[in-house]
Amino acid sequence: MIKSSNIGYPxxxxxxEWKKTLELFWSEQMSEEEFEKEMKQIRLSHLKxxxxxxxxxxxxxxxxxxxxVLDTAVMFNLIPERFKTTNGKLALVNYFEIARGSKGKxxxxxxxxxNTNYHYIVPELTKVEPKLMENRLVHLFNEAKEELGIxxxxxxxxxxxxxxxxKGFTNEQRASLLQSLIPLYIEVFTELRGAGxxxxxxxxxxxxxxxxxxxxxxxxxxxxxxxxxxxxxxxIIQTYFESTEYYKELINLPVAxxxxxxxxxxxxxxxxxxxxxxxxxxxxxxxxxxxRNIWKSKLVDKFDFVKELSNKIGENRMFLQPSCSLLHVPVxxxxxxxxxxxxxxxxxxxxxxxxxxxxxxxxxxEKQQIDDLENYDKVIHSxxxxxxxNVEHIQEAIINLEHYSSxxxxxxxxxxxxxxxxxxxxxxxxxxxxxxxxKEVRKQxxxxxxxxxxxxxxxxxxxxxxxxxxxxxxxxxxxVLVHGEFERTDMVEFFGEKLEGVAITKNGWVxxxxxxxxxxxxxxxxVYCKQNMTVKETVYAQSLTDKPVKGMLTGPVTIINWSFVxxxxxxxxxxNQVALAIxxxxxxxxxxxxxxxxxxxxxxxxxxxxxxEKTEAYLNASVYAFKLATSSVxxxxxxxxHMCYSNFDDxxxxxxxxxxxxxxxxxxxxxxxxxTSFEEHHxxxxxxxxxxxxxxxxxxxxxxxxQNIKRALEVLDYRAFWVNPDCGxxxxxxxxxxxxxxxxxxxxxxxxxxx
Ligand code: GLN
Ligand code: ZN
Numbered sequence: 001m002i003k004s005s006n007i008g009y010p011x012x013x014x015x016x017e018w019k020k021t022l023e024l025f026w027s028e029q030m031s032e033e034e035f036e037k038e039m040k041q042i043r044l045s046h047l048k049x050x051x052x053x054x055x056x057x058x059x060x061x062x063x064x065x066x067x068x069v070l071d072t073a074v075m076f077n078l079i080p081e082r083f084k085t086t087n088g089k090l091a092l093v094n095y096f097e098i099a100r101g102s103k104g105k106x107x108x109x110x111x112x113x114x115n116t117n118y119h120y121i122v123p124e125l126t127k128v129e130p131k132l133m134e135n136r137l138v139h140l141f142n143e144a145k146e147e148l149g150i151x152x153x154x155x156x157x158x159x160x161x162x163x164x165x166x167k168g169f170t171n172e173q174r175a176s177l178l179q180s181l182i183p184l185y186i187e188v189f190t191e192l193r194g195a196g197x198x199x200x201x202x203x204x205x206x207x208x209x210x211x212x213x214x215x216x217x218x219x220x221x222x223x224x225x226x227x228x229x230x231x232x233x234x235x236i237i238q239t240y241f242e243s244t245e246y247y248k249e250l251i252n253l254p255v256a257x258x259x260x261x262x263x264x265x266x267x268x269x270x271x272x273x274x275x276x277x278x279x280x281x282x283x284x285x286x287x288x289x290x291x292r293n294i295w296k297s298k299l300v301d302k303f304d305f306v307k308e309l310s311n312k313i314g315e316n317r318m319f320l321q322p323s324c325s326l327l328h329v330p331v332x333x334x335x336x337x338x339x340x341x342x343x344x345x346x347x348x349x350x351x352x353x354x355x356x357x358x359x360x361x362x363x364x365x366e367k368q369q370i371d372d373l374e375n376y377d378k379v380i381h382s383x384x385x386x387x388x389x390n391v392e393h394i395q396e397a398i399i400n401l402e403h404y405s406s407x408x409x410x411x412x413x414x415x416x417x418x419x420x421x422x423x424x425x426x427x428x429x430x431x432x433x434x435x436x437x438x439k440e441v442r443k444q445x446x447x448x449x450x451x452x453x454x455x456x457x458x459x460x461x462x463x464x465x466x467x468x469x470x471x472x473x474x475x476x477x478x479x480v481l482v483h484g485e486f487e488r489t490d491m492v493e494f495f496g497e498k499l500e501g502v503a504i505t506k507n508g509w510v511x512x513x514x515x516x517x518x519x520x521x522x523x524x525x526x527v528y529c530k531q532n533m534t535v536k537e538t539v540y541a542q543s544l545t546d547k548p549v550k551g552m553l554t555g556p557v558t559i560i561n562w563s564f565v566x567x568x569x570x571x572x573x574x575x576n577q578v579a580l581a582i583x584x585x586x587x588x589x590x591x592x593x594x595x596x597x598x599x600x601x602x603x604x605x606x607x608x609x610x611x612x613e614k615t616e617a618y619l620n621a622s623v624y625a626f627k628l629a630t631s632s633v634x635x636x637x638x639x640x641x642h643m644c645y646s647n648f649d650d651x652x653x654x655x656x657x658x659x660x661x662x663x664x665x666x667x668x669x670x671x672x673x674x675x676t677s678f679e680e681h682h683x684x685x686x687x688x689x690x691x692x693x694x695x696x697x698x699x700x701x702x703x704x705x706x707q708n709i710k711r712a713l714e715v716l717d718y719r720a721f722w723v724n725p726d727c728g729x730x731x732x733x734x735x736x737x738x739x740x741x742x743x744x745x746x747x748x749x750x751x752x753x754x755x
Pocket of ligand 1 (some may be wrong): 432433434485491552600602642643644727728729730
């Protein structure tokens with residue numbers, strides 16, 4: 001009989017209880033005892049929910065107080081020197097110190113978990129002494145067993161993925177680190193078996209990335225050691241996010257189960273399975289429901305697919321599950337009552353995805369019928385026919401994209417025109433867009449949202465902020481000004497609210513890092529823009545000054561990468577729809593006299609595919625969408641863009657191909673590396689490498705900024721260089737912002753005369 005399983009469940013809770021509990025504890029408004037009690041309740045309620053839904057194999061240990069990679073590292077004593085305690089134990093506060101830093105101790109780095117927007121804490125393996133500290137999985141397994149009678153499936157990050165996601169060691173050290181980890185994993189598994197665990201899920205998502213010889217060898221070594229030393233418990237090697245590049249190796253490993261993603265990568269895992277077969281003594285954990293998106297699945301199609309699989313594998317050897325942990329989707333659609341019902345009806349968040357798994361499984365076990373699946377799918381079919389998904393002029397535009405210009409006259413010619421038009425000084429100074437979103441700004445917005453402040457009063461308040469900051473910018477002596485983005489909560493949500501075909505959920509939160517959650521907009525229909533989105537504020541700002549004010553937009557690639565995107569048409573089509581909407585806004589700004597326009601692509605790099613072979617197609621589509629959005633302007637309009645990362649050796653050609661007149665890039669976090677990318681690539685357009693770090697309230701000194709300019713000018717043409725901070729100043733305080741910008745402008749002035 002086919003059974004159901006889950007890979008991981010969101011931690012944050014239906015109403016972000018998890019986040020609130022964490023923040024209460026961090027701000028010392030909750031004792032450790034209360035915290036543990038509260039967290040236990042949240043954890044158990046999540047398990048109970050899965051149990052009530054009838055999921056056969058429920059994951060244990062996926063719940064975390066911060067991050068599951070950190071949990072694994074801590075369990076094996078992989079703790080950076082600076083956080084070690086004298087008694088060798090790691091108290092809760094010390095655990096959080098690693099993630100968040102504390103006085104005098106810099107937090108461990110965090111970085112994106114594969115191609116998701118979840119950030120994990122990067123284990124630092126310099127001078128560590130791996131040993132098994134507390135086996136948290138046994139504790140959690142027992143808890144679920146005793147409290148709820150659940151015989152769960154403990155989940156652990158596998159040793160190969162753990163090492164591949166860590167830093168601070170050489171290749172030779174990697175081998176010995178692995179050797180020392182193997183017996184520790186074995187100890188964990190053995191104790192779990194002792195507690196009664198029958199299944200253990202070992203997450204090895206690294207196996208979906210491009211093949212490395214070293215990993216092929218490690219797989220053999222690790223998993224045969226596990227097989228020799230752990231008996232009577234079924235180990236599942238779990239992959240997700242894409243198809244595996246190690247299929248042949250996987251099927252020959254001595255494990256009981258293999259977990260594969262059958263949703264992403266256009267059927268690649270199925271093809272592998274057909275080509276190389278699947279061993280009949282093993283269990284297949286089939287990821288069939290998309291764990292990365294929020295749409296209901298067409299269950300009749302899923303049923304057919306599973307049927308086909310089960311003909312090959314045998315129903316007794318199959319578990320149905322999501323394609324990856326449900327950590328990457330919001331908790332439940334239940335709380336989205338404010339959404340129009342036809343939209344809400346096609347959504348499935350974590351809870352509803354588990355219902356889909358349960359329903360499908362029940363049809364195989366004949367508790368439910370095919371009819372139930374057909375009924376389920378009806379809303380999806382009818383939504384496909386809805387006006388939202390059939391906006392004729394948009395669909396026509398997408399078919400006829402060649403009618404829309406996507407390139408401009410040469411950058412050399414544009415440069416000349418721009419020089420004559422603006423007569424900017426050498427090393428022009430500017431900022432990235434946002435100014436401090438103070439408590440007051442947020443308070444006024446909330447009041448307006450609640451209806452306590454009229455549209456007019458809110459607008460007036462925003463105008464007063466714009467005015468204040470135009471004056472401040474003039475006093476500081478910046479050359480190119482911005483309106484400050486006070487009307488925006490977030491650079492993507494703001495456009496999500498204005499665009500047709502995009503919905504904002506009330507509670508569709510997803511964990512991004514630690515207690516920080518994001519609420520991606522939902523692109524459900526054809527996207528277009530009915531009215532101007534940014535013209536009013538920008539034109540108002542420009543009316544107050546003779547200096548140029550930059551228009552400020554978010555680019556199509558970033559909007560797509562930070563949203564949940566409809567899956568009934570291609571992602572590229574959706575991206576081009578968004579590009580056309582942004583294009584119309586660019587044109588509207590231009591028509592109203594705003595002729596310096598910045599289109600931010602903060603998330604371009606984030607969307608890079610996991611596999612090399614897909615990179616080029618992604619970058620080509622991204623560059624095209626950006627150019628589609630920005631190329632219809634007149635030659636004398638200057639297009640800017642901004643990116644918040646410095647590591648782009650591998651994408652510098654694409655960045656150049658965007659053909660933006662000016663780009664600003666974050667640099668403070670790795671100045672040296674960035675400079676080398678430019679040494680090799682001759683970049684001939686305007687460029688501003690952030691000259692100070694905006695992530696800290698510290699006011700930089702003139703010397704530091706001067707030094708940063710100097711280093712940049714060693715490789716970049718001084719005639720093309722702009723002086724700006726690293727990123728937007730939204731999260732900073734007002735006083736420190738003004739102080740820092742004054743220093744920046746002064747540094748630029750002093751430097752100018754030296755050139
Ligand atoms: N214009 C945006 C701002 O200044 C850019 C934000 C970003 O790059 N993340 O806030
Ligand atoms: Zn940025």
